[in-house]
Amino acid sequence: MNRLLSSLSKPNGKSFFCSYCLHRCSSQAILDDHLSYCRTHKPQIGEMPTAIYLSFEKFHFQLLVPYVIYADFESIITPNTQQVNAISLHKSCNYCYVVIGPDG
Numbered sequence: 566m567n568r569l570l571s572s573l574s575k576p577n578g579k580s581f582f583c584s585y586c587l588h589r590c591s592s593q594a595i596l597d598d599h600l601s602y603c604r605t606h607k608p609q610i611g612e613m614p615t616a617i618y619l620s621f622e623k624f625h626f627q628l629l630v631p632y633v634i635y636a637d638f639e640s641i642i643t644p645n646t647q648q649v650n651a652i653s654l655h656k657s658c659n660y661c662y663v664v665i666g667p668d669g
């Protein structure tokens with residue numbers, strides 16, 4: 566378990582993970598305390614929907630917003646020569662946005 570979650574460990578210390586919920590603890594004592602109440606919960610069981618297609622049906626839960634902004638940015642992609650971990654750079658060259666208010 567520790568090897569699987571090693572990327573979440575602190576670089577200068579060992580981390581202890583709960584095998585029930587994957588919570589990270591900084592010491593074995595804290596993990597033991599955590600396990601005392603974490604074991605009392607049932608494991609989570611994910612349920613996949615039975616319907617093939619899902620659609621939003623509860624439109625009455627939607628909130629009205631006074632304004633909607635649609636924006637689009639264009640960029641010129643150039644090969645990277647400046648940063649180490651980027652393949653290419655995106656230099657913005659144009660943008661456009663539309664604000665739609667309550668009157669349309």
Ligand SMILES: [Zn+2]
Nearest residue numbers: 583585586603
């Ligand atoms: Zn736990």
